[in-house]
Structure formats: C-alpha cells, structure tokens
Amino acid sequence: MGIETSVANRKKKELATMEMERNNPGGPTQVPGPKTNRAKGKKSRRRQQQQKLVAAASPVQKLYDICKQVFAPCGPGIVPAPDSIEKLKAVLDDIKPADVGLNPQMPYFRTSVPGRKPSIRYLHIYECEKFSMGIFCLPPSGVLPLHNHPGMTVFSKLLFGTMHIKSYDWVVDSSSKTPGVASSSKVEEGKQEEMKQPEVRLAKLKVNAEFTAPCNTSILYPADGGNMHCFTAVTACAVLDVLGPPYSDPDGRHCQYYFDHPFANFSVDGVSVPEEEREGHAWLQDREKPEDLTVVGELYGGPQIVDR
Ligand SMILES: [Fe+2]
Numbered sequence: 001m002g003i004e005t006s007v008a009n010r011k012k013k014e015l016a017t018m019e020m021e022r023n024n025p026g027g028p029t030q031v032p033g034p035k036t037n038r039a040k041g042k043k044s045r046r047r048q049q050q051q052k053l054v055a056a057a058s059p060v061q062k063l064y065d066i067c068k069q070v071f072a073p074c075g076p077g078i079v080p081a082p083d084s085i086e087k088l089k090a091v092l093d094d095i096k097p098a099d100v101g102l103n104p105q106m107p108y109f110r111t112s113v114p115g116r117k118p119s120i121r122y123l124h125i126y127e128c129e130k131f132s133m134g135i136f137c138l139p140p141s142g143v144l145p146l147h148n149h150p151g152m153t154v155f156s157k158l159l160f161g162t163m164h165i166k167s168y169d170w171v172v173d174s175s176s177k178t179p180g181v182a183s184s185s186k187v188e189e190g191k192q193e194e195m196k197q198p199e200v201r202l203a204k205l206k207v208n209a210e211f212t213a214p215c216n217t218s219i220l221y222p223a224d225g226g227n228m229h230c231f232t233a234v235t236a237c238a239v240l241d242v243l244g245p246p247y248s249d250p251d252g253r254h255c256q257y258y259f260d261h262p263f264a265n266f267s268v269d270g271v272s273v274p275e276e277e278r279e280g281h282a283w284l285q286d287r288e289k290p291e292d293l294t295v296v297g298e299l300y301g302g303p304q305i306v307d308r
Contacts, residue, residue, distance in 0.1 A: 058099070058303040058305075059091070059094065059095050059096075059099040060095075060099060060100060060125065060302060060303050060304075060305055061303070061305050061306065062091050063088075063091050063092065063095065063133065063242070064125075064126060064133065064305040065308070066087055066088050066091050067088065067130075067131045067133065067242060067244070068130075068131075069084070069087075070084040070085070070087065070088045070244070071130040071131040071244040071245070072130065074130065074153070074244055074245070075130075075245060076150070076151035076152075076222075076245055076251070076253060077151040077222050079153050079221055079222065080153060080244070085153075085219065088155060088242070089155065089216075089217050089219065092155055092157040092217040092240065092242070093157070093216055093217055095157055095159070095240060096159070097159045097160050097238060099302070099303070100123075100125075100135060100159070100240065100300075100302035100303075101300075101301045101302030101303065102135070102137070102159060102160075102238055102302070104160055104161065104236050104238075106137075108121040108137035108139075108298065109137060109138070109139050109236035109237075109238075110139055110236075111139045111140055111141065112139070116292075117141070117142070117143065117292045117293070117294075118138070118139040118140070118141060118142045119139075119142075119294040119295070119296050120136055120137065120138050120139075120142050120144065120293075120294065120295045120296070121136070121137040121295070121296050121297075121298045122134055122135070122136055122137075122295050122296070122297050122298065123135040123137065123298050123299070123300040123301075123302075124297060124299075124300055125300050125302075125305070126305060127246055129245065129246075129248075130244060130245055131242060131243060131244040131245065131246065132241075132242070132243045132244075132246035132247075133240070133241070133242050134240075134241055134300075135159070135238055135239065135240050135241070135300070136231070136238065136239045136241060136295075137238050137298075138161075138163070138231065138233035138236065138237050138238070138239075139233065139236050140233055140234070140235055140236050141232075141233060142232075142233040143230070143231065143232050143233070143293075144230065144231040144232075144293075144295075145230055145257055145290050145293060146166070146168075146228055146229065146230040146257060146258045146259070146260055146284070147228065147229070147230070147255050147256065147257050147258070148227055148228045148255065148256045148258070149220060149222075149227050149228075149243065150222070150252075150253045150254075150256075151222050151245070151253060152220075152222060152227075152243050152244060152245060152246075152247075152253070153219065153220070153221050153222070153243075153244050154219070154220045154241065154242070154243050154244075155217050155218075155219050155241070155242040156217065156218050156219075156220075156239050156240070156241050156242075157217045157239065157240040157241075158211055158212075158213045158215055158237060158238075158239055159213060159237075159238040159239065159240055160213045160236075160237060160238055161212070161213060161233065161234070161235045161236050161237025161238065162210055162211070162212040162213075162233075162234040162235045162237065163210065163211055163212075163231055163232065163233055163234060163237045163239065164209070164210045164211075164231070164232040164234055165207050165208075165209065165210075165211060165218070165226075165229060165230070165231060165232075166205075166207065166208045166229065166230045166232075166260075167205075167206045167207040167208075167220065167225075167226025167227075167228060167229035167230070168203035168204060168205055168206055168226060168227075168228045168229075168260070168282065168284065169203060169204055169206050169223065169224055169225070169226060169227055169228070170201065170202070170203055170204075170223070170227075171202040171203060171204050171281070174201055174202040174203075174271075175201060176199040176200065176201045177199065177200065177201070177268050177271070178198070178199055178200075179198070179200060179266035179267060179268045179283075198285045199285065199286070200261065200266060200268070200283035200284065200285045201283065201284050201285075202263075202268075202271060202273075202281060202282075202283060202284075203228065203260070203281065203282055203283070203284045204280060204281055205279075205280045205281065205282060206225065206226035207226050207229075210234060213237070228258060228284065255289075256286060257286070257287045257288065257289055257290060258284040258285060258286060258287060259284070259285045259287050260282045260283070260284055260285075261282060261283040261284075261285065262282060262283075263278045263279075263281040263282060263283065264278065265283065266283050
C-alpha cells in the first residue's frame with residue numbers, strides 16, 4: 001500500500017506541474033525560479049521518466065500489471081476468465097530467476113543445520129486485497145507441508161531446481177466424517193496422537209510428480225487443479241506464487257494444514273471407491289501448523305514495481 005500512496009503523491013505533483021505549464025507557458029506573468037532549480041526540476045522529471053521506462057521493461061512489472069487487470073473482477077471463489085488466465089500464465093512462463101534477483105548460490109538455498117528441517121524463506125513482493133505475489137525459497141529437503149488455498153486461484157512458477165508436488169482436490173459432495181474403523185497397524189509413525197478420533201474427508205489425488213525448471217506454470221482453482229498441495233524440494237528451488245485473493249484471517253481465508261492417510265486406512269459408512277481407484281484417493285485430516293515448519297520473511301531484492 002505504501003507503493004500506491006507514494007506513487008499517487010508523485011502523480012499529483014506531476015499533474016500540478018503540467019497544469020502550471022499549460023496555464024502559463026513562459027508568459028510575462030510567470031515568475032521563474034532560479035535557473036539551477038529549474039534545471040534540477042527537469043533533471044528530476046527526466047529521472048522519473050527513466051525509472052518508469054525501466055519499470056515498464058521489467059518482467060515483474062509486467063506480472064504486476066497483468067495481475068491487477070486479471071484479478072480486478074475476481075474475489076473469493078471467483079476464478080478469472082479463461083483468456084485472462086492464459087495471459088497471466090504466459091507472463092509467468094517467461095519469468096527467469098534473474099528477473100526477480102535470485103540465483104541458486106544465494107544463502108536462502110543452503111541447508112543450515114544438518115539433521116533439522118531447513119528453514120524456508122518467503123520474499124514478499126506485493127499484496128493488495130485482490131492478489132499477492134511472493135517467492136518461496138527452499139533449500140534441499142525443504143518442505144511446505146500439505147495445505148489449502150480457500151476460494152483462491154493460485155499460479156505457481158518453479159523458477160529453478162527440482163520439486164516434488166503432491167496435490168489433492170476434495171471429492172465432490174464429500175464432507176468430514178468420523179470413520180468407523182481405523183487400522184492402527186496402518187497408521188504412519190508419529191501420527192498416532194492425532195489418530196484417536198480423527199475426522200477425515202475424502203480427497204482425490206491430482207498430482208504426484210517431480211517437476212524440474214524450466215517448466216510451465218501450474219495453476220490451481222478453488223475446487224479443482226489440486227487446491228491442497230505439498231511442496232518438497234528435491235534440490236534447492238524457488239517458486240514464484242501468485243494468489244488471488246490472498247490469505248486473510250479476518251475474511252476467514254486462513255491456511256489449513258492436513259495429514260493425508262491412504263484410503264485403505266479407514267472405513268467410513270456409505271463411502272466406497274472402486275478397487276482400482278483407491279490408490280488415487282486419500283483421507284485428509286486437519287492438523288495444526290507443523291512445529292518444525294519455519295518460514296522466514298525476507299526482503300525482496302529484485303526489481304521494484306510501480307503502480308501506473
Ligand atoms: Fe500453496
């Protein structure tokens with residue numbers, strides 16, 4: 001928001017200057033300031049114009065401009081039009097690590113303490129009520145655990161590295177249920193505590209694969225495309241995420257984390273899945289934010305954006 005305010009003030013000043021020049025173009029009633037001040041003013045305006053030209057050429061600026069356009073008519077659960085999605089995807093597909101000031105040698109991508117889950121860095125680029133832009137930097141073995149994106153359309157562009165993505169969508173008409181039978185022998189180690197009386201909901205596996213940059217942008221939707229996903233860094237990697245709309249606790253869009261359990265672990269009355277499709281289904285169970293998940297906010301150091 002600070003960006004918008006400062007730009008608005010600058011625009012006001014520019015308009016006032018243009019207005020003065022139009023009303024009084026060097027006429028006899030004009031009282032010119034000292035020559036040095038006028039020269040300084042010209043220089044400053046030229047510098048501002050140059051900055052705008054540089055910003056216009058920046059891929060991040062293009063991304064911001066298109067996001068502003070694409071997400072303007074959207075809101076929670078309202079997906080952008082197909083042609084808008086294609087336009088935004090095309091801009092993201094072209095973005096390279098250097099365009100956002102990143103390279104794999106930066107300290108963000110080093111594993112810090114051996115044996116401990118590495119910290120993940122988040123470089124915040126921009127956020128307004130319609131959309132947010134930011135980059136997750138993951139050292140090797142870094143994990144963004146299974147989480148959701150309520151009512152959102154999310155564009156994820158892998159900038160470099162290899163990442164495993166596992167994602168799910170809810171099975172249509174499924175709701176949270178308490179299973180009648182849970183086979184404790186099948187419960188994964190470390191999950192017993194949460195397994196006492198878990199409420200679970202049936203989900204369909206959407207993606208379970210490794211991706212290596214350069215690759216196309218992946219997109220998920222409020223009810224499709226893998227709205228719940230988990231990122232695991234196979235190598236150091238960086239993902240540029242665009243969320244529309246962003247998470248917002250006051251508006252009830254908070255990030256929920258999940259355990260995923262194989263379909264065979266539970267039996268729920270009235271729920272059946274054909275034998276051959278069971279591998280492609282799982283039970284998701286709400287969980288608290290994992291204690292070993294550390295996401296540290298860092299200053300974004302790439303090209304800045306200008307609200308035009
Ligand atoms: Fe996510």
